[in-house]
Amino acid sequence: MRYVSTRGRAPVLGFEEVLLAGLARDGGLYVPESWPLFSLDEISDLAGRSYEDVAVRILAPYVGDAIGKDDLAAIVADAYATFRHKAVVPLVQTGASDWLMELFHGPTLAFKDVAMQLIGRLFDHVLTKRGERVTIVGATSGDTGSAAIEAFRDRAAADVFILFPHGRVSEVQRRQMTTVDAPNVHAIAVEGTFDDCQSLVKAMFNDHAFRDGMRLGAVNSINWARVMAQAVYYFTAATALGAPSRCVSFSVPTGNFGDIFAGYVATRMGLPVEQLVIATNANDILARTIETGTYSMGEVVKTLSPSMDIQVSSNFERLLFEVMGRDGAAVQGLMDGLQQSRAFTLPGPALEEVRRTFDAGSVDDDRILATIRRVHAETGLTIDPHTAVGVAAAVGVRRDPLTPMIHLACAHPAKFPDAVEKATKARPGLPPHLADLFDRPERMSVLPNDLAAIKQAIGEKVASTA
């Protein structure tokens, strides 16, 4: 498979280069040159297979001949052996037509592990083959960071620098990033928001001298490999519930639009999906965009679902590229508008196209708490505040009550114990492998929201370990 940039002016790359490149050199995001289409028979044939087997089948066309089939199967098997559930992402029925897809059985208790455990190994495979080393820079609102640190810790071919917003992640999330004692891991608390962290990372990639000098690599969902890995569980869940002969829907708690874009990818590969619900917290830029057609940035608000306290939703650009006829210049025009006036308006036909597949709802903190409480009372299950956003948002926008709605349970409740305790009066405990998290010493630097200062800190650290 070859990959093109959403802005149309970066080199066309193969899988290996796309994995290592992260952001395209024109500032855009890489997408496959064409979508591999699975026939209905091929999709039916996924039902009942192991997660690992389905993953290899879905990933193979994207990886192409960059990695041999046997090597890919071994990497996939090794990645998902780290999960605490044999099904990797089990489904739990919560109502007549409602299911939770539990995505939090990986090492760091959030859905990010599903892609990150694979990506760490893919980087290792490719870098070892090439005899190269990279400097990973990532931005996190809490979950990507710990998943990336866990996936890359002690890997000889990578240094990892994770930028997170100081004071805006949960204590569990922070400690998961700051207590890992590995020489190649560096947690940086930035005095700013997640959007600031993400824009610092993009600015480092757009500084080509720094990017090439440091040999930067990305682990955020700007990296195509993240999205492709997340597309797999849309297939396992849908086929377990009768797809492709039965249509299903998904409700997806959304921040950076990576996870829900992976669902869209599954539809482009042939999976019949009735609707994809964009579930946002009070940071409702995407819900407003679907309603009005205008993507207009506001200020970030702190919520009980901090991992989704995001305004600049990176992967929306990938959807724009698709609904604007894959016209890179047109996407660049919208992105220029966003840069200049903090807003852009989708052309009518593009908005119609988005609305064919996507619905959206936003959920405030009171509804998050009420939803955690209700689900707990009705089912005995404890959900985290992000999952609650998805469960609540689906209520208002469901197209057909008989179509199974699969709610993505993105994080373990123990990552956000304060919110969960407030709702249920019970404090969720951490699983045994994290039981001593609060006793481990923390290690992090606090830096201003300043590109030069951050580049200098990264440069010095890399030079000192070279």
Ligand SMILES: Cc1ncc(COP(=O)(O)O)c(C=O)c1O
């Ligand atoms: C727990 C949790 N839920 C949902 C999201 C939203 O995912 P995405 O950014 O892929 O839209 C994130 C991160 O953004 C998260 O960490």
Ligand SMILES: N[C@@H](CCOP(=O)(O)O)C(=O)O
């Ligand atoms: N919620 C995310 C934000 C970054 O998203 P990504 O999917 O682009 O890595 C986080 O937890 O960091």
